[in-house]
Amino acid sequence: MLVVNCNTDEQVTAGIARTAQAAARTSVVRAVQPTWGPTSAEGYLESYLSAAAVIERVAQERTYDAVVLAGFGEHGREGVRQLASVPVVDITEAAVFTACLLGHRFGVVTTLESTLAGITDTIELIGLAGRSAGVRASGIPVSHAGAVAEGEDPGLEALEREARVLLDAGADVIVLGCAAFGGLDRRLSERLGGVPVVDGVGQAVRMAETLLAAGLSTSKHGPFAPPRAKVWTERTLPLPAKISRPGV
Amino acid sequence: MLVVNCNTDEQVTAGIARTAQAAARTSVVRAVQPTWGPTSAEGYLESYLSAAAVIERVAQERTYDAVVLAGFGEHGREGVRQLASVPVVDITEAAVFTACLLGHRFGVVTTLESTLAGITDTIELIGLAGRSAGVRASGIPVSHAGAVAEGEDPGLEALEREARVLLDAGADVIVLGCAAFGGLDRRLSERLGGVPVVDGVGQAVRMAETLLAAGLSTSKHGPFAPPRAKVWTERTLPLPAKISRPGV
Amino acid sequence: MLVVNCNTDEQVTAGIARTAQAAARTSVVRAVQPTWGPTSAEGYLESYLSAAAVIERVAQERTYDAVVLAGFGEHGREGVRQLASVPVVDITEAAVFTACLLGHRFGVVTTLESTLAGITDTIELIGLAGRSAGVRASGIPVSHAGAVAEGEDPGLEALEREARVLLDAGADVIVLGCAAFGGLDRRLSERLGGVPVVDGVGQAVRMAETLLAAGLSTSKHGPFAPPRAKVWTERTLPLPAKISRPGV
Amino acid sequence: MLVVNCNTDEQVTAGIARTAQAAARTSVVRAVQPTWGPTSAEGYLESYLSAAAVIERVAQERTYDAVVLAGFGEHGREGVRQLASVPVVDITEAAVFTACLLGHRFGVVTTLESTLAGITDTIELIGLAGRSAGVRASGIPVSHAGAVAEGEDPGLEALEREARVLLDAGADVIVLGCAAFGGLDRRLSERLGGVPVVDGVGQAVRMAETLLAAGLSTSKHGPFAPPRAKVWTERTLPLPAKISRPGV
Amino acid sequence: MLVVNCNTDEQVTAGIARTAQAAARTSVVRAVQPTWGPTSAEGYLESYLSAAAVIERVAQERTYDAVVLAGFGEHGREGVRQLASVPVVDITEAAVFTACLLGHRFGVVTTLESTLAGITDTIELIGLAGRSAGVRASGIPVSHAGAVAEGEDPGLEALEREARVLLDAGADVIVLGCAAFGGLDRRLSERLGGVPVVDGVGQAVRMAETLLAAGLSTSKHGPFAPPRAKVWTERTLPLPAKISRPGV
Amino acid sequence: MLVVNCNTDEQVTAGIARTAQAAARTSVVRAVQPTWGPTSAEGYLESYLSAAAVIERVAQERTYDAVVLAGFGEHGREGVRQLASVPVVDITEAAVFTACLLGHRFGVVTTLESTLAGITDTIELIGLAGRSAGVRASGIPVSHAGAVAEGEDPGLEALEREARVLLDAGADVIVLGCAAFGGLDRRLSERLGGVPVVDGVGQAVRMAETLLAAGLSTSKHGPFAPPRAKVWTERTLPLPAKISRPGV
Structure with missing residues (x-):
């Protein structure tokens, strides 16, 4: 593969x-x-x-x-x-389809503001904009995502903060909006008290x-x-x- | 499971x-x-x-x-x-999500006319109505679906006929719209010259x-x-x- | 009847x-x-x-x-x-159709958070999601709704609070989102200075x-x-x- | 009134x-x-x-x-x-809301081609475009509608013909798209074998x-x-x- | 012309x-x-x-x-x-089409609250509701718009305030929602640090x-x-x- | 430029x-x-x-x-x-925005079937899918488009044929779906009895x-x-x- x-x-x-x-x-x-x-x-x-x-x-x-x-x-x-x-x-498709199997509305937490429009467009073309509660940026660039994933960066707090905004907006599942966030799903889920967090790569x-x-x-x-x-x-x-x- | x-x-x-x-x-x-x-x-x-x-x-x-x-x-x-x-x-979710990984628009071939509205509603709530090229009935009741699946019933022709209407309407993937159609996916795909046919159960x-x-x-x-x-x-x-x- | x-x-x-x-x-x-x-x-x-x-x-x-x-x-x-x-x-149909005769956008005030998704789905299938300014929970369980309706419970304040959030979000009509709220329509309308409040049962x-x-x-x-x-x-x-x- | x-x-x-x-x-x-x-x-x-x-x-x-x-x-x-x-x-609102209480999808039969776009826009703003199976013209001008309603004009056949196109397209209720068609509802319904026909005026x-x-x-x-x-x-x-x- | x-x-x-x-x-x-x-x-x-x-x-x-x-x-x-x-x-068409050539989402700043619903309807019929980040009122009546445009009225601050709410909501282009705001486009753009502001008349x-x-x-x-x-x-x-x- | x-x-x-x-x-x-x-x-x-x-x-x-x-x-x-x-x-944006200034619904006539999905996606992201009556292929490859435009190829008939299908489907304006069709707008418009035909390049x-x-x-x-x-x-x-x- x-x-x-x-x-x-x-x-x-x-x-x-x-x-x-x-x-x-x-x-x-x-x-x-x-x-x-x-x-x-x-x-x-x-x-x-x-x-x-x-x-x-x-x-x-x-x-x-x-x-x-x-x-x-x-x-x-x-x-x-x-x-x-x-x-x-x-991985976008895999993540949002999975999220739709787990909850009623999903929210995406991604890297920088500059990626939001492209992600929004992609979800619209996939057809699931109606299931999305929003896409938000954590401010973590892709280049730091690995360090966050390995726990060497305090960025997890930013992810949690944005995820909570999405939960307040109606999401009951969180999608990790970057391939480099792999491994963060379980840790973020724990911080969110067990809200499912989906990693698209896996x-x-x-x-x-x-x-x-x-x-x-x-x-x-x-x-x-x-x-x-x-x-x-x-x-x-x-x-x-x-x-x-x-x-x- | x-x-x-x-x-x-x-x-x-x-x-x-x-x-x-x-x-x-x-x-x-x-x-x-x-x-x-x-x-x-x-x-x-x-x-x-x-x-x-x-x-x-x-x-x-x-x-x-x-x-x-x-x-x-x-x-x-x-x-x-x-x-x-x-x-x-x-299985509805599994089938339409799978279909969206394989093609641009999917069509659903199901059993009786009486099921069309409910299937349409379900796809709308799943959120993928925009990816659907239509839902059509073959006229095969659920009680005959098994016989069709086992080749003892000429109903496969009806499925092929309706599938071709959907392909003409823009579908490039066909979804089997009944749990009892299991096993028909490959045979229908062959009749359609290789168009992917998705069985939701599997x-x-x-x-x-x-x-x-x-x-x-x-x-x-x-x-x-x-x-x-x-x-x-x-x-x-x-x-x-x-x-x-x-x-x- | x-x-x-x-x-x-x-x-x-x-x-x-x-x-x-x-x-x-x-x-x-x-x-x-x-x-x-x-x-x-x-x-x-x-x-x-x-x-x-x-x-x-x-x-x-x-x-x-x-x-x-x-x-x-x-x-x-x-x-x-x-x-x-x-x-x-x-009553859902009756209420939202009525609300659409009275204003430009309606908002629904209902009982518990747990009902919001189902109500949202129903309005989507009715076809009027585009006319909705939101659905919000008052925190009043169905079992207390009668007491609120009869004035024995301070829950009316919660209904008013959530209704005002919906008015701020663009609603100009409020729909009571529970059959047991019957009779509250006029009292809530008064508290809202005359904003129409629709009871679906009647x-x-x-x-x-x-x-x-x-x-x-x-x-x-x-x-x-x-x-x-x-x-x-x-x-x-x-x-x-x-x-x-x-x-x- | x-x-x-x-x-x-x-x-x-x-x-x-x-x-x-x-x-x-x-x-x-x-x-x-x-x-x-x-x-x-x-x-x-x-x-x-x-x-x-x-x-x-x-x-x-x-x-x-x-x-x-x-x-x-x-x-x-x-x-x-x-x-x-x-x-x-x-009457447009009354007719389409009523139609939505009676069936899954409605179709509108109206007078001239020149009215179709405006009716379509109105239904879109009412919010029920998703429930419509189409709007079709019978070719009967408003000035003849009364004569048709009183049985002095063969136009009823045209209404039936267009209604049947809409039924084939998925409608299970027909809406009369002109105030002057009053009284035709029952006669058209009979010709359609009992399909409900809604007159907006009443x-x-x-x-x-x-x-x-x-x-x-x-x-x-x-x-x-x-x-x-x-x-x-x-x-x-x-x-x-x-x-x-x-x-x- | x-x-x-x-x-x-x-x-x-x-x-x-x-x-x-x-x-x-x-x-x-x-x-x-x-x-x-x-x-x-x-x-x-x-x-x-x-x-x-x-x-x-x-x-x-x-x-x-x-x-x-x-x-x-x-x-x-x-x-x-x-x-x-x-x-x-x-000018509504000209303004929103232009805005869509300049950015990803537009926001409209208009005169009074009473105009919001009509503008929203118009954008919906034009077909571009999906590109809109919102329509907001400045509180400036049409009769004062000219004075604002000529700098004799402090209303520009109100326009800026509402425009910033729309930028926060995802707009990257602002549309002036009144024909009488002509000439304000450049001044408002300056106040917004260069965000494009579109005047529909021109x-x-x-x-x-x-x-x-x-x-x-x-x-x-x-x-x-x-x-x-x-x-x-x-x-x-x-x-x-x-x-x-x-x-x- | x-x-x-x-x-x-x-x-x-x-x-x-x-x-x-x-x-x-x-x-x-x-x-x-x-x-x-x-x-x-x-x-x-x-x-x-x-x-x-x-x-x-x-x-x-x-x-x-x-x-x-x-x-x-x-x-x-x-x-x-x-x-x-x-x-x-x-040119896609320019063409569809122009078409929306001229008529109620537009239709696109393009080159090969293989381009239809991409054009459909683009119109969806532009936001005007609701104004489109369809996108159809003429069967003319891009490499022949110039010859058609210069009158050396009988392809104009194919364009007219597909345009008429779109007019029947509700379009009142035709958009040329290929940059190489430049110059064909007026000739196709003539063949269609004056229906406006929009060339995106110009x-x-x-x-x-x-x-x-x-x-x-x-x-x-x-x-x-x-x-x-x-x-x-x-x-x-x-x-x-x-x-x-x-x-x-």
Whole structure:
């Protein structure tokens, strides 16, 4: 099973690998990351470039029986579905579907403010905006998420604070809105007195295994049919400085 | 794992048991049926009485680690969630969530016309009406579904006919809208040239196992918290003849 | 006219009877209650069992010209519609339709938190979620509602407090979200400076009379057509202790 | 009770008066029509001018205890609500609320194609678009509706034809989409084998009587509060020829 | 280009004329106002009468190549579209479409509370309710809007205060909800640290020019086709005192 | 003004350049295309890679005062908005906003079936799904669109055929669903008897000019604020063969 981090941060990939492998029952997880792109996807621009890099990354692989896309609320899942002839599960989908099995309304706690609109859009396209009590930012950047997950960062308090706002707004289940929050689900649940907290990475691996067991795969009888063969222009230029060094 | 048929037809229960156990990876399936109620739930009245009977049936059990509700589009799942302290997966939820992982729009093929409104309502409350391309009836009553599933009935053609109407309407995945259609998924998929066909029973069992593996259970911090203790009046009368012998 | 309380509390039934008869112009009200079930329906589990008991109760009756279902936000109305060949009006429907004739947005004030999700679902299926400014709990259990209605309980303040939150959220009409609040409409309206407050019981009786006068009845050309005759299994067991004595 | 036709066709007003008075139980109906405007409102332009004329007409009256607005799908009801301190019921509202008490989905059969968009908008603002199976035109202009209602015109066949299209599309109740169709409800219902057919005029009168009986009136605590006093410019010019003689 | 103020306040018309002409690139703006009606439209009743007066006013004109309707959230635009054979742009449409090109969610700051419901309805019918973060009132009546726009009134603070509430609620663009706020867009944007603020009048003029340049005009193949010729009754009575002198 | 084709087909870029420059009133159009990617974007995978390539292409530019994104229904517009400090108009937005100024419901006629789902998603996120009467494919690939536009291909008949299906479904305006259809708007409109047909390229240029004239630009106070500076990994590998030579 191919698990694809959406960014190029190796530590995030390693964390995702651990969470994914721990969740896998029969699958051997191969966690990879794009060969190019941002170290974290925290907004539309990064998400779109990451989506392309993720699709390319999957296209480099030959033998895998399922794909898990480990970028919460990120773009690209439909493109990977066109590419792959195996089941494809996005952690956003896995997380919100799971949350809907556990409660009446879910709330999402994620990283930075800049990601909220993209996550909201993704939930709207999945179709479950009506089940959402809100999406809130903890202020923890993706780059710190691993440290929070390992207990080296006080960020858990911020997650708890935002989760409680969502519970007050009607949520009875909390979704972790970042692939790098793996492992935080149980600790946050404890702080919330047992409110279920869903980690999309583990659930996506498990749901992909259900599809494999059922012999189900992406439909090739609609928009996820393979693309027609056509001429592609190769890439020759580096990333524009405006993207690769935006702050310089 | 407790798998609850929504009607009192033992053959249907037996078929569900086979499908469920075949899908289970680690669980031992215990398939049960209500002690009272209709031999099939094919409309609102039967669905509501069945819901009560299913809730009562689950309440009679003591040790189970998860509940699968095997009545497609039927009422009652939220009531079982209040009752149980373990994961509860309804086959309608499992089927439509799975379908949304496989395609862009799903269509449901079910039994009789009389069930369409209830299924439509259920999908609306699940929140995924926007992903549905339609719900259509094959004209096969629940009592014949098993025979169709075992190939002794020409009903498969009716399912294919209605599925093709849904594909024309934009569906790229088909959902089997009856627990008793178990086993038909692969045969219908073949007739449809490989369009994925989802059987909710198998997927509900598998999804319930993902929740068990994740240590996740129904939220008790919202409307699925246990009911308060209160006085209940016992039942002493038989079912009114208007219900138990409506045609007589 | 048959008016059916959804619980087995005789005092609630008596209160409903008074409110209903006072509202009836030409009808003789016969207020009944289920022969089994909870003394109050304050959540999904109780609502589903109550729905079955209400359907059974209606099926025991022979001669009535209309049915009013006096359980706010409760399940079962579509089942009674399948059963009855006469007009059926649920107090939730009557209340929200009335509220929409009086203002731009309505808010519902009900009993306990545990009822909010079910009421929200019901309004969504009725189709008027877009006209709702919210549903809020007063903390008054159904068992105290009568005392509040009769002025023996300070609960009216709680109703006013929650109503004001809804007015601030955009409501210009308040709906009483419990059949047992009958009679409180005028007193709460006074406390709110004349904001219309709608009691569903009275309005359901009146609306049922409009249907009778118009010669209109439940459509038998869709999902409310009578169920097919089929085998039903009789009930022989008492309610499971987990339901009838949950706290014991 | 003031019943206001939306056009200046005296025959339509007389027909509405008959239907309304026949439906009234305790009220004396006073049917009026605007002092200016089109002989029929069959599209946006006519509807908006009619709305103003209807509001002015109501403002000319002094003593009435309720207002019924007898223009199906027409504009203006919120304006009358601001003006009046008594209950105001629009026949569109009365018809669709009634239809929702009788079936799962309703369909509207109206006069000309040119009215469809306005009716669709009105149902959307009422909030019940999700309960509608469609709005269809019979091709009968308002000016012929009375003749159809009195059996002097073969138009009933057209109504039946369009109603059957709506039943096939999922409707189980039909709404008559024109105030001048009064009296056709029973005859169309017979032709449709008993499918309920709702006439908004009669039901609006009856619903207004329920509000009177309940002591409920338009909320003055939101957008229907009376307008502030301000300077108005009187009208001195005749209707522009482009409107009053469009075809000349 | 005909720019139509929705009220009879000449100062407002003059302000709109300035804003419109300043925005026009090639058009000569002719700003007019209804010959009758309220000095400001701040609620449903005034809006409906204003709609009729605006339609009549446009019908009095002979040669114009486009119409801009300068009443924010007011009724009538579909009626003018039926009347005119040229492009018609309403400032509400222009403003919200523009806002959606600039940000993810918009918020509207308008005049009085009494206008909120009508604006909300208009945005719902335009179809963009899902992009709105809210509509809020500043408490500034239309009659003061010009003074605020010219800096002679401290009302800008109120606009800023309400805009900030909308930004907190998720808006990243602010729409000025009154035609008379023309010129305030830049000043309010400055106070908000550069958040885009959209003035509908200027944008409606510019958008109308895009339609003229594209050779596009109102569709005459649907509900905006011209009305059929029919008999209209002329107006002979003055406005009822209840409308023209409501406070007297 | 930078106008960005979403594919690498120089002929398509040249056609877009002509259409765009013809529409520009004051702007000098600079039409560019991505330096890498597919020769046409006709589905999710191509759309996502195209989105990245388009964002990169815009990032290579230094001086431009506005951006027009000339890919109908394609991904990426929000990413360009984050990147650019000038107005950004996508032709999908421009086309549907324009269509909503001209009619009550619009229909989209596009190229291949494989693009329908992506276009539908885009319209849903824009927020105007409620105004759409449908999206239909003509069967004309993007590579032939130019020839159709120049009259060398009989494809216009296919466009007319699908447009008529949409008109029958309630559309009164047609939107051309491909940037390469530029110039076809008038010819298709003629064939449809004058139904307005909207070309997004021209309208996007014109709308961008309205924003420039208004001094309005993309909001930097929400999700379109510039990304934070972070480490990006450069691209070193060619496009995977599975993408660049899918048919080989």
